[in-house]
Amino acid sequence: MEEIQKKIDSGLALPIMEHFYTIQGEGRNNGEAAYFIRLAGCDVGCVWCDVKESWDADQHPVLSVEEIVEDAVATNSPNIVITGGEPAMYDLSVLTEKLKQENLKVWMETSGAHPITGSWDWICFSPKKFKKPLDEAYDKAHELKVVIANRNDFKWAESHAKKVGSDCELYLQPEWSREEKLLPKIIDYVKENPKWKISLQTHKYMNIP
Numbered sequence: 569m570e571e572i573q574k575k576i577d578s579g580l581a582l583p584i585m586e587h588f589y590t591i592q593g594e595g596r597n598n599g600e601a602a603y604f605i606r607l608a609g610c611d612v613g614c615v616w617c618d619v620k621e622s623w624d625a626d627q628h629p630v631l632s633v634e635e636i637v638e639d640a641v642a643t644n645s646p647n648i649v650i651t652g653g654e655p656a657m658y659d660l661s662v663l664t665e666k667l668k669q670e671n672l673k674v675w676m677e678t679s680g681a682h683p684i685t686g687s688w689d690w691i692c693f694s695p696k697k698f699k700k701p702l703d704e705a706y707d708k709a710h711e712l713k714v715v716i717a718n719r720n721d722f723k724w725a726e727s728h729a730k731k732v733g734s735d736c737e738l739y740l741q742p743e744w745s746r747e748e749k750l751l752p753k754i755i756d757y758v759k760e761n762p763k764w765k766i767s768l769q770t771h772k773y774m775n776i777p
């Protein structure tokens with residue numbers, strides 16, 4: 569048991585909820601084939617989180633980085649998305665290094681509430697009210713993707729947009745369970761504020777993972 573924890577602490581093994589080859593459904597890389605690795609464990613606690621089964625790491629198996637990378641390579645996907653749960657809870661230096669050795673593009677989905685380790689081709693930063701992001705997330709983000717769950721969230725989204733780099737792409741994504749209500753408001757907002765783009769969870773329309 570202790571041995572496993574030591575391996576997790578050094579990033580040699582990680583708790584995995586699921587892994588699947590699909591189409592990136594959100595944000596800038598929407599539409600691209602990508603192999604998803606969903607790490608287990610999250611301490612952020614978003615009330616509308618669409619993958620609450622990921623929160624408790626103890627409910628999921630721990631795999632060695634070698635096993636994880638072997639499965640990823642076997643799919644032939646050129647792109648790998650590391651998500652969760654909150655992937656930044658773990659040291660991802662070894663995992664990203666090994667994936668890059670295989671010439672794979674490595675992308676991350678994070679709330680920015682934990683330090684970001686590893687080397688990344690694309691970081692999608694999605695800040696949350698439920699746990700404050702670290703300053704480093706604003707500097708490292710290639711994409712800021714704010715979930716809009718109610719009308720007041722536009723102001724909140726702007727407060728984050730002020731803090732990211734000038735090259736960071738800005739996306740507003742409707743909270744899925746309220747999408748019908750929120751989408752018209754987001755459309756109006758983007759027409760008024762065209763520095764933002766809309767991100768829909770297109771995989772949910774396509775009925776794919």
Ligand SMILES: C[S@@+](CC[C@H](N)C(=O)[O-])C[C@H]1O[C@@H](n2cnc3c(N)ncnc32)[C@H](O)[C@@H]1O
Pocket residue numbers: 610616617618619651652653654655677678679680693694713715741742743744745769
């Ligand atoms: C499940 S999270 C995992 C990665 C990381 N914990 C995070 O929140 O960025 C993956 C993406 O789904 C978004 N998301 C989660 N629940 C959602 C929902 N109900 N509606 C829209 N987007 C959601 C998150 O904001 C994040 O961009």
Ligand SMILES: Nc1nc2[nH]cc(C(=O)O)c2c(=O)[nH]1
Pocket residue numbers: 590591592593594651652677771776777
């Ligand atoms: N197809 C697909 N695209 C995604 N983009 C971000 C996701 C995530 O849960 O991190 C996700 C996901 O769960 N499925």
Ligand code: SF4
Pocket residue numbers: 610611612613614617618619620622652653654679696
């Ligand atoms: S940070 Fe991500 S995984 Fe964690 S609760 Fe929020 S949406 Fe879910």
Ligand SMILES: [Mg+2]
Pocket residue numbers: 618619
């Ligand atoms: Mg998802």
